[in-house]
Amino acid sequence: MKPIDHPVPYASWESRGFWEGAGRSELVLQRCTSCGLVQHRPRGVCAHCLDSANLEHFTASGSGAIYSFTVTEQNQAKGFVEACPYVMAFITLDEGPRILSVIVECDPNEVAIGARVEVDYVKQTRDDRETFAVPVFHLS
Amino acid sequence: MNSSSFPRGAAIAGVYEHPSRFSPDKTEFQIMAESAKGALDDAGLKRTDVDGLFGASMTMGLMGIVDLAEYLDLYPDYLDGTNIGGSSFVAHVSHAAAAIHAGLCNVALVLYGSTAASNSMAIGTGGSGGSKNPDTAFSAPYGMTTVGSYATYANLHMKTYGTTSEQLAEIAVTMRQHATLNPLAKMRNPITIDDVLTSRMISRPLHLLDCCIISDGGGAVVVTSLDHARDLRKKPVQILGCGEAVQHQGVGYSDILSIAAKQSGAKALQMAGVQHSDIDLAMIYDSFTITVLATLENLGFCPVGEGGDFVANGGISLQGSLPVNPDGGGLSSNHPGMRGIFLVIEAVKQLRNECDARQVPNAEVALAHGTGGTIGDKHSGATLILGVDR
Numbered sequence: 001m002k003p004i005d006h007p008v009p010y011a012s013w014e015s016r017g018f019w020e021g022a023g024r025s026e027l028v029l030q031r032c033t034s035c036g037l038v039q040h041r042p043r044g045v046c047a048h049c050l051d052s053a054n055l056e057h058f059t060a061s062g063s064g065a066i067y068s069f070t071v072t073e074q075n076q077a078k079g080f081v082e083a084c085p086y087v088m089a090f091i092t093l094d095e096g097p098r099i100l101s102v103i104v105e106c107d108p109n110e111v112a113i114g115a116r117v118e119v120d121y122v123k124q125t126r127d128d129r130e131t132f133a134v135p136v137f138h139l140s
Numbered sequence: 141m142n143s144s145s146f147p148r149g150a151a152i153a154g155v156y157e158h159p160s161r162f163s164p165d166k167t168e169f170q171i172m173a174e175s176a177k178g179a180l181d182d183a184g185l186k187r188t189d190v191d192g193l194f195g196a197s198m199t200m201g202l203m204g205i206v207d208l209a210e211y212l213d214l215y216p217d218y219l220d221g222t223n224i225g226g227s228s229f230v231a232h233v234s235h236a237a238a239a240i241h242a243g244l245c246n247v248a249l250v251l252y253g254s255t256a257a258s259n260s261m262a263i264g265t266g267g268s269g270g271s272k273n274p275d276t277a278f279s280a281p282y283g284m285t286t287v288g289s290y291a292t293y294a295n296l297h298m299k300t301y302g303t304t305s306e307q308l309a310e311i312a313v314t315m316r317q318h319a320t321l322n323p324l325a326k327m328r329n330p331i332t333i334d335d336v337l338t339s340r341m342i343s344r345p346l347h348l349l350d351c352c353i354i355s356d357g358g359g360a361v362v363v364t365s366l367d368h369a370r371d372l373r374k375k376p377v378q379i380l381g382c383g384e385a386v387q388h389q390g391v392g393y394s395d396i397l398s399i400a401a402k403q404s405g406a407k408a409l410q411m412a413g414v415q416h417s418d419i420d421l422a423m424i425y426d427s428f429t430i431t432v433l434a435t436l437e438n439l440g441f442c443p444v445g446e447g448g449d450f451v452a453n454g455g456i457s458l459q460g461s462l463p464v465n466p467d468g469g470g471l472s473s474n475h476p477g478m479r480g481i482f483l484v485i486e487a488v489k490q491l492r493n494e495c496d497a498r499q500v501p502n503a504e505v506a507l508a509h510g511t512g513g514t515i516g517d518k519h520s521g522a523t524l525i526l527g528v529d530r
Contacts, residue, residue, distance in 0.1 A: 071344040076265055108344075
């Protein structure tokens with residue numbers, strides 16, 4: 001598998017906790033201390049309380065299981081066209097919510113729904129001096 | 141009968157499918173205008189009778205519906221530029237029925253046009269670059285494509301229920317059989333299950349022939365009150381039921397196998413007061429083979445997980461238990477980016493007994509279900525139940 005040249009993620013103030021955390025090699029999720037909801041993708045409020053007051057970030061375990069996946073053999077977009085075939089997957093994190101990512105450095109034929117996976121990070125060079133990384137996953 | 145209630149008090153009085161599949165010399169709005177003429181002629185109405193304008197397209201942006209009104213030199217009393225993806229036009233018909241019922245307009249024109257093919261748009265495999273959209277910011281770095289999203293759904297369905305690639309291929313083969321009976325269809329050469337399974341893999345488990353084609357095209361639908369429609373040129377097609385819904389990732393816990401059709405279909409069937417066995421044909425958005433299987437299950441035509449058996453052995457062919465997409469669908473007839481309007485147009489033509497070789501005999505009740513966006517990730521669903529005027 002050739003590495004994907006991931007497009008640089010756009011971090012709004014709502015999502016910077018996630019991307020900055022990845023830059024520190026941490027998988028950061030949001031939790032509402034009022035209702036207990038752990039939510040992904042991040043947003044400026046707890047989606048259920050509609051309130052930002054009790055929303056906190058925490059570092060997740062980085063472990064989960066594949067919910068579903070596809071081996072993408074054709075994608076004409078820059079950064080991906082050379083990387084085909086690559087494995088795009090929805091992963092159910094041990095903390096509860098699902099996350100979209102890719103399974104890297106694997107034989108695509110070994111990837112299966114339910115397989116355990118661990119997070120890793122692809123550091124990115126940016127011209128704005130931010131330190132971001134893209135979380136990716138390995139088979140455990 | 142029921143000529144003042146919602147939604148039965150509204151009817152489709154005219155339809156037109158633009159015959160073009162490749163129009164490099166036309167614009168979207170030109171295709172919409174030509175389609176508008178076709179549907180108004182079909183109904184026996186004039187451009188100036190239109191007082192409600194509905195439309196969406198791949199490129200219409202902010203105020204796009206106002207741009208469309210200007211292009212057509214129309215001054216309607218009611219505007220609806222709802223864009224929920226390919227299902228938009230199915231939803232427009234129910235919105236039009238509601239607006240007519242409320243007295244906000246009398247003659248609603250629903251339009252679609254696209255030059256997706258002549259623009260060489262990579263609709264299914266073009267994802268995805270960087271984006272400032274807070275939602276795609278979390279999919280763009282991972283190469284989510286349209287077909288890839290549907291492929292994750294197909295993979296999960298196969299793992300959960302044992303659905304096979306051969307069963308999905310049967311859907312593509314049936315759509316192609318239907319297309320051979322449709323003179324306007326883009327792809328008319330018969331194919332076999334083996335042809336589908338040996339076609340190039342795009343995103344496992346979906347092959348090239350599991351994917352819809354890309355064409356240009358467009359269409360138009362005229363909705364008016366049932367009483368008005370009864371005085372017009374063609375036999376009215378009554379709107380019996382409608383529903384809309386969404387499915388998405390939510391906060392990360394939604395049941396992805398349960399698609400929007402489950403909610404919108406149940407609502408439409410209840411409103412119409414019909415059973416599945418009353419439905420003579422179904423127009424199902426077929427962006428991919430798996431879309432048809434998922435939609436039939438979630439609409440309740442078969443138990444969840446048994447869609448593979450339902451579509452096998454010609455189950456959704458013209459001779460099957462539920463004929464689906466007699467026009468050949470997006471898999472073989474046309475798919476200019478957003479296909480919802482053709483679901484309505486073909487359902488109406490079938491209920492008016494105008495479909496010649498591909499006609500479903502004695503069709504009296506039809507269901508149309510559009511999907512917009514991507515099953516597997518995030519999508520809308522809109523269901524319509526249509527019937528002959530009785």
